[in-house]
Amino acid sequence: MQIxxxxxCLETKARAGKITTEHGVIETPVFMPVxxxxxxxxxxxxxLIETETQIILxxxxxxxxRPGTEIIQSAGGLHKFMSWSGPLLSDSGGYQVxxxxxxxxxxxxxxxxxxxxxxxxxxxxxxxxxxxQRILGSDIVMAFDDCxxxxxxxxxxxxxxxxxxxxxARSLQYFRSTEPCYGYRQELFGIVQGSVYPKLxxxxxxxxxxxxxxxxxxxxxxxxxxxxxMYAMTDVVTDILPKEQPRYLMGVGKPEDLxxxxxxxxxxxDCVLPTRNARHGIMFTWKGPISVKAAREKDVHEPLDAECxxxxxxxxxxxxxxxxxxxxxxxxxxxASIHNIHFYNALMKTMRNAxxxxxxxxxxxxFYNTYNVNRAGDID
Amino acid sequence: MQIxxxxxCLETKARAGKITTEHGVIETPVFMPVxxxxxxxxxxxxxLIETETQIILxxxxxxxxRPGTEIIQSAGGLHKFMSWSGPLLSDSGGYQVxxxxxxxxxxxxxxxxxxxxxxxxxxxxxxxxxxxQRILGSDIVMAFDDCxxxxxxxxxxxxxxxxxxxxxARSLQYFRSTEPCYGYRQELFGIVQGSVYPKLxxxxxxxxxxxxxxxxxxxxxxxxxxxxxMYAMTDVVTDILPKEQPRYLMGVGKPEDLxxxxxxxxxxxDCVLPTRNARHGIMFTWKGPISVKAAREKDVHEPLDAECxxxxxxxxxxxxxxxxxxxxxxxxxxxASIHNIHFYNALMKTMRNAxxxxxxxxxxxxFYNTYNVNRAGDID
Numbered sequence: 001m002q003i004x005x006x007x008x009c010l011e012t013k014a015r016a017g018k019i020t021t022e023h024g025v026i027e028t029p030v031f032m033p034v035x036x037x038x039x040x041x042x043x044x045x046x047x048l049i050e051t052e053t054q055i056i057l058x059x060x061x062x063x064x065x066r067p068g069t070e071i072i073q074s075a076g077g078l079h080k081f082m083s084w085s086g087p088l089l090s091d092s093g094g095y096q097v098x099x100x101x102x103x104x105x106x107x108x109x110x111x112x113x114x115x116x117x118x119x120x121x122x123x124x125x126x127x128x129x130x131x132x133q134r135i136l137g138s139d140i141v142m143a144f145d146d147c148x149x150x151x152x153x154x155x156x157x158x159x160x161x162x163x164x165x166x167x168x169a170r171s172l173q174y175f176r177s178t179e180p181c182y183g184y185r186q187e188l189f190g191i192v193q194g195s196v197y198p199k200l201x202x203x204x205x206x207x208x209x210x211x212x213x214x215x216x217x218x219x220x221x222x223x224x225x226x227x228x229x230m231y232a233m234t235d236v237v238t239d240i241l242p243k244e245q246p247r248y249l250m251g252v253g254k255p256e257d258l259x260x261x262x263x264x265x266x267x268x269x270d271c272v273l274p275t276r277n278a279r280h281g282i283m284f285t286w287k288g289p290i291s292v293k294a295a296r297e298k299d300v301h302e303p304l305d306a307e308c309x310x311x312x313x314x315x316x317x318x319x320x321x322x323x324x325x326x327x328x329x330x331x332x333x334x335x336a337s338i339h340n341i342h343f344y345n346a347l348m349k350t351m352r353n354a355x356x357x358x359x360x361x362x363x364x365x366x367f368y369n370t371y372n373v374n375r376a377g378d379i380d
Numbered sequence: 381m382q383i384x385x386x387x388x389c390l391e392t393k394a395r396a397g398k399i400t401t402e403h404g405v406i407e408t409p410v411f412m413p414v415x416x417x418x419x420x421x422x423x424x425x426x427x428l429i430e431t432e433t434q435i436i437l438x439x440x441x442x443x444x445x446r447p448g449t450e451i452i453q454s455a456g457g458l459h460k461f462m463s464w465s466g467p468l469l470s471d472s473g474g475y476q477v478x479x480x481x482x483x484x485x486x487x488x489x490x491x492x493x494x495x496x497x498x499x500x501x502x503x504x505x506x507x508x509x510x511x512x513q514r515i516l517g518s519d520i521v522m523a524f525d526d527c528x529x530x531x532x533x534x535x536x537x538x539x540x541x542x543x544x545x546x547x548x549a550r551s552l553q554y555f556r557s558t559e560p561c562y563g564y565r566q567e568l569f570g571i572v573q574g575s576v577y578p579k580l581x582x583x584x585x586x587x588x589x590x591x592x593x594x595x596x597x598x599x600x601x602x603x604x605x606x607x608x609x610m611y612a613m614t615d616v617v618t619d620i621l622p623k624e625q626p627r628y629l630m631g632v633g634k635p636e637d638l639x640x641x642x643x644x645x646x647x648x649x650d651c652v653l654p655t656r657n658a659r660h661g662i663m664f665t666w667k668g669p670i671s672v673k674a675a676r677e678k679d680v681h682e683p684l685d686a687e688c689x690x691x692x693x694x695x696x697x698x699x700x701x702x703x704x705x706x707x708x709x710x711x712x713x714x715x716a717s718i719h720n721i722h723f724y725n726a727l728m729k730t731m732r733n734a735x736x737x738x739x740x741x742x743x744x745x746x747f748y749n750t751y752n753v754n755r756a757g758d759i760d
Contacts, residue, residue, distance in 0.1 A: 038703060042710040045695065067678070067703040075681050075699060083695040298447070301455050315425070315463040319455060323418060323447040330422040333710050 001140075001187045001214040003028065003246045003267060009360040013238055013265035016355040019215075019246050021087040021139035022184035023079065026054045028246065028267040029351055031258065031344045032089060033275060037062045038072075038082045041275045042333040043341065045084045050311060051342040052349065055087035055139075057270045060132050061096030064122060065115045069135045077137030077182050089270075090138035091250075092129045092171070092191075095147045095219075108166070110144075126170035130178060137182045142217065143171035145191040150224040157195035164193045165207050172211055187214035189248060195220055196229040198236045205240040216241045217248040218266070222257075231260055238265035255284060255347055256373050259364060262351050274344045278336035281325050284343040288375030292336070297322045310342035311335070381520075381567045381594040383408065383626045383647060389740040393618055393645035396735040399595075399626050401467040401519035402564035403459065406434045408626065408647040409731055411638065411724045412469060413655060417442045418452075418462045421655050422713040423721065425464045430691060431722040432729070435467035435519075437650045440512050441476030444502060445495045449515045457517030457562050469650075470518035471630075472509045472551070472571075475527045475599075488546070490524075506550035510558060517562045522597065523551035525571040530604040537575035544573045545587050552591055567594035569628060575600055576609040578616045585620035596621045597628040598646070602637075611640055618645035635664060635727055636753050642731050643744060654724045658716035661705050664723040668755030672716070677702045690722035691715070 003017040019026045033040045033048065035056045040048060048056060058078050063069070075081035079088060094111075097103060101113035110125025129144040144167050148160040168190050175188045190213035194200030208216060218237050221230045234249060241247050248268035249261050258269055274284065281293035285305045291297075292304065303313035304321070312321070312335040324332035354363035383397040399406045413420045413428065415436045420428060428436060438458050443449070455461035459468060474491075477483060481493035490505025509524040524547050528540040548570050555568045570593035574580030588596060598617050601610045614629060621627050628648035629641050638649055654664065661673035665685045671677075672684065683693035684701070692701070692715040704712035734743035 037707040037709060038700070039707075039709045039711045044691075044711060044714070046691070062707075066707055067699070071679050071699055071703070074679050075697065080681075081697070081700055081703075083700070299451050299454050301460075311424075311426070317455065317461075319447070319451055320418070320461055320463070323451070323461075327417040327419075327442075327446055329417060329419045330710065330713050331419045331424060334424070334714065 001246060002244050006243070007356055009263075009355050010358070011361045012263040012364070014263045014351070014355050014360045015265055015267065016352045017246075017267065019267075021055075021187070023085060023087045023139050024054070026087055027349075027352060029258075029262045029348050030054050030268050031348045032057045032268065032270040033341050033344075034059070034270055034272045035082065035084075036272070037066060038078060040337075040341070041279070042337045043275075045082070047334065047338055048084070048341070049086070051338055052345045053086070053341060054345075055089060056084060058088060058090045058136060058138060059096060060090050060093035060129060060136065061100070063136065064093060064124075064132055065117050069132055073135045073181070077135070079137055087140070088136075088138045089140040090133045090136045090142065092142040092144040093124050093132070094129070094144050095250075097124055098147055098149065108163075110167075126167045127174045130171055130175045134178055134181050134186065137180070137184075137186070139184075139186060140215065141175065141186050141188045143168040143188060143190050143213070145193060145219055147223070148193050148195045148220045150195065150220075152195045154195075154197050154200070157193075157197055157200055161193045161195075161200055161204055164191065165204070168208065169211060172213065189213055189215040189217050189246075191217045191219040191250070192237050192241075193220045194233070196225050196233060198232070201233050201236045202240060205237055209240070209242060215246040215248065217250050219250050221249065222251045222253050227257075230257070231264065234261055234264045234266060254373070255344070255371060256368070258344075258347060259351065259367050263360070263364060274340035275337045278340040279333050281321075281336065282376055283336060284340050286370055288372035291376045292318050292321045293325045294322075304339055305343075308339065308342065308346075310339050312339040381626060382624055386623070387736055389643075389735050390738070391741045392643040392744070394643050394731070394735050394740045395645055395647065396732045397626075397647065399647075401435075401567070403465060403467045403519050404434070406467055407729075407732060409638075409642045409728050410434050410648050411728045412437045412648065412650040413721050413724075414439070414650055414652045415462065415464075416652070417446060418458060420717075420721070421659065422717045423655075425462070427714065427718055428464070428721070429466070431718055432725045433466070433721060434725075435469060436464060438468060438470045438516060438518060439476060440470050440473035440509060440516065441480070443516065444473060444504075444512055445497050449512055453515045453561070457515070459517055467520070468516075468518045469520040470513045470516045470522065472522040472524040473504050473512070474509070474524050475630075477504055478527055478529070488543075490547075506547045507554045510551055510555045514558055514561050514566065517560070517564075517566070519564075519566060520595070521555065521566050521568045523548040523568060523570050523593070525573060525599055527603070528573050528575045528600045530575065530600075532575045534575075534577050534580070537573075537577055537580055540575075541573045541580055541584055544571065545584070548588065549591060552593065569593055569595040569597050571597045571599040571630070572617050572621075573600045574613070576605050576613060578612070581613050581616045582620060585617055589620070589622060593625075595626040595628065597630050599630050601629065602631045602633055607637075610637070611644065614641055614644045614646060634753070635724070635751060636748070638724075638727060639731065639744060639747050643740070654720035655717050658720040659713050661702075661716065662756055663716060664720050666750055668752035671756045672698050672701045673705045674702075684719055685723075688719065688722065688726075690719050692719040
């Protein structure tokens, strides 16, 4: 998979390009809302289009447990099941097995874990993950990796990374030996591990690039490490990864993280933050996040952001949103999610336009001057 | 308020007409979705328009307690607060005080009750209810009545009815002495009481009609009485109420009730049933209600109703809706509510067209032949 029409910032590593899937072209840098269980929480496919979402992410782990692959296969794939006709990326399921699952056994072959829903036993391996992602029919498939937990000693990180490399080699070999279930092309991304150790990260990059994946993700970050480590590892990795292929920083993040990671040459992001925060009334604006549930908003009959073009800002006041939150009205989860996803997409588009105009450094300065990360207090 | 372009069925009392408010014309018979706390649960104003909703209802009781009338007044009324530009009817608050509130005192002046949210003390009277509904800015205002509980002896029903009549006279007198808050016309409906006693119902009709309201509602039904009593009382009342004014049967009901009440000459309805049932997975179809959460739907990759034109049926399968319910995904409450409100509106429109075509009795026969009220089991 090539990233084309590539324009790179002269002062930073920021880059704007395009990647093509059989469900559509994606303009980068791009943010991917997370559709955990076959739904980007509270949003319909129309809402996603309306907020200018280009590609969404589905979670293999969640979909495997519910509704199960048989139902998605009989539906004709996840696109059809959830009525999303745009590009779709699926993760490998590995991360959730470790972070959410009740892990029973991990060995060279793969992992056995219990469902958090009904306690039933399930297995994941490179081959099983590829089979499931073929059934999901995602345009971009992720290799099955061992997401190194944080903190990890260098020795432990190396052991985990080497297991990842063996699993990814198996993922690739098996993936290339199987056919798409629904006729259209699927691409496979490798995932760089190596924790916070630059040497391991370099080794991981080189190993994966030799395997020749269709694109590359940076995994094992945003898992509790200091921000400077996240940025330093991203910087190391983007220096090595092939420039003509997309790079995806997994699980990141806050708006300020996206801006910095774009400056380091990342093309793709995913994170539950905009939708999860929306459901808690934390709304993103160009001046920073605000809590629309705060008492001070109770009679503010103005939108979250007067210049925002999202459906929520075009139609509803902060006072109304606050009221809906206080009254536990279902409508507000959608309105808040629409705004936050629209904001994230607008942020990416603004960065893309700045890169194309040769003005990314100016954008970056202006963003950090205007965006107050602490405006809503601690929003984690 | 006149109901115009009136066409009446020759064999039944069913009628089709039009009523005009300053927020739009309403074609009758009409169903009004309930926007309890300033939101028809899970639906946006755009969803309401998309489902062909003509008029919605707001609850004085809920809005008084939260967000409170000050905030709605500073927003410029409920239309602006909730971004609904179509016709709006508000109830008087009386019914909820009795059914939901913690009633402290009831006397000739009015009622004092405690908030179910924070325990604070509130007062409602004919005059206060009119003031609040002026502030809400509803196109149709309901007189403040005492909703007679069921069962009631004839003596108790008479006492309650007479209090209602005194309260409604005060409502009318006070309403006519006050001005709209936002410049546009508001109309006041009286509410017929009298429990299940034809004699009281007749007295109530005659008393209210002499007061000369803008329209008339039938209250105190669908409160636990046998269906035949509900129909019999409706039949008695619609024989007396002036033909040139709208009649509104409050709190009704199931599709089969709507069809029968239309045959008795009712023009307007409201009920939480379509939205509440939607949130529990009970979906209305022309063959009767179905539970989309049922195991048999798990791999049915077809819409709820293949002929339905709602957004949900046009895009999503029963299997997907069931999955979303099982996964507690917020999206499903909206999709299910869209379908049920669309169904109710389509039912009303079908009845209207049948009346206009002179084919209402045929419609009624066909509906009862096709619609299995017990299809989903007990759906209450």
